[in-house]
Amino acid sequence: DPKIIQKPKYLVAVTGSEKILICEQYLGHNAMYWYRQSAKKPLEFMFSYSYQKLMDNQTASSRFQPQSSKKNHLDLQITALKPDDSATYFCASSQERVSNERLFFGHGTKLSVL
Amino acid sequence: GDQVEQSPSALSLHEGTDSALRCNFTTTMRSVQWFRQNSRGSLISLFYLASGTKENGRLKSAFDSKERRYSTLHIRDAQLEDSGTYFCAALGGGADRLTFGKGTQLIIQP
Numbered sequence: 001d002p003k004i005i006q007k008p009k010y011l012v013a014v015t016g017s018e019k020i021l022i023c024e025q026y027l028g029h030n031a032m033y034w035y036r037q038s039a040k041k042p043l044e045f046m047f048s049y050s051y052q053k054l055m056d057n058q059t060a061s062s063r064f065q066p067q068s069s070k071k072n073h074l075d076l077q078i079t080a081l082k083p084d085d086s087a088t089y090f091c092a093s094s095q096e097r098v099s100n101e102r103l104f105f106g107h108g109t110k111l112s113v114l
Numbered sequence: 115g116d117q118v119e120q121s122p123s124a125l126s127l128h129e130g131t132d133s134a135l136r137c138n139f140t141t142t143m144r145s146v147q148w149f150r151q152n153s154r155g156s157l158i159s160l161f162y163l164a165s166g167t168k169e170n171g172r173l174k175s176a177f178d179s180k181e182r183r184y185s186t187l188h189i190r191d192a193q194l195e196d197s198g199t200y201f202c203a204a205l206g207g208g209a210d211r212l213t214f215g216k217g218t219q220l221i222i223q224p
Contacts, residue, residue: 035212042118043201045211056211088155097210102162103147103203108155 003027004106006091011111013081020067021076021109023091029104031055031097032074034066037108038087046089049074050097081113117141118204120215127192128223135187135218137202144205146177146185147212151199160187160200172196189220197222 007022025032034046048056052068065077078085088108094101117140127133137146148160161168163177163185172190185204189196199219203212 033211042216043203043212043214045213048210058211090157102159103212104159105149105157108157110155 002107004091004093004104006089006106006109008109009107011109013111013113015081015083015113017081018077018079019081019111021078021089021091021111023074023076023106025072025074025091025093025104025106027093027095027104028072029093029095030071031094031101032068032072033092033094033103034074034076035090035092035105036087037090043090046076047074048097055097078111083113086111086113118202118213118215120200120202120218122218123216124219124221126221126223129192129194131192133189133192133220135189135200135202135220137185137204137215139183139185139204139206141206142182144182146175146202146204148175148185148187149201149203150196151201151217153198157201192222194222194224196220 004025031050033048035043037043046059047066063079067075088110090108091106092103094103119138145164147162149157161175165179167176174188177185199217201217203214
């Protein structure tokens with residue numbers, strides 16, 4: 001019974017389109033994150049949120065916009081999709097910001113941009 | 115930026131054997147976490163350490179408490195279900211973001 005739900009599990013998009021990746025956590029955590037795993041690259045940090053506020057942003061492109069409508073939600077909107085955006089996007093959470101806490105990951109959304 | 119170097123990059127073992135994976139950090143880290151990624155791509159948290167050692171069944175992890183520049187993961191009596199890619203991730207000085215290593219692909223053979 002997954003406590004961090006990511007939707008969809010697989011996503012195919014065309015270049016130039018826009019998609020939203022959904023993440024909900026039911027662990028009662030206050031901090032949420034997005035990480036990306038591209039082929040042949042280590043997992044890369046993208047964003048961290050704490051109490052629905054953006055705390056850290058490692059993504060250079062403004063095409064990636066996190067959205068937190070509720071405390072336990074952190075969606076990721078990606079606009080003007082490019083083939084290089086193809087990757088598995090992982091949502092994660094921790095009780096408080098990761099400086100002191102163990103991180104738990106969702107199962108990921110595998111995005112393929114054609 | 116902070117770097118996390120994992121070794122070996124790949125390892126093939128027979129059931130019942132022991133192994134050790136290692137992560138070296140180019141700078142002092144505050145904490146380290148170990149994950150296993152299974153064939154479906156799911157990341158499973160194994161250990162979180164701010165210092166010392168932790169043990170869970172056949173798995174044991176250690177984080178160098180003195181200089182905080184390396185961590186190890188020991189797998190005892192390897193089983194088929196231990197196969198997967200093992201990642202360490204460390205928290206460095208400034209930011210609150212985890213830096214991941216490139217992973218160790220572990221294959222356990224009968």
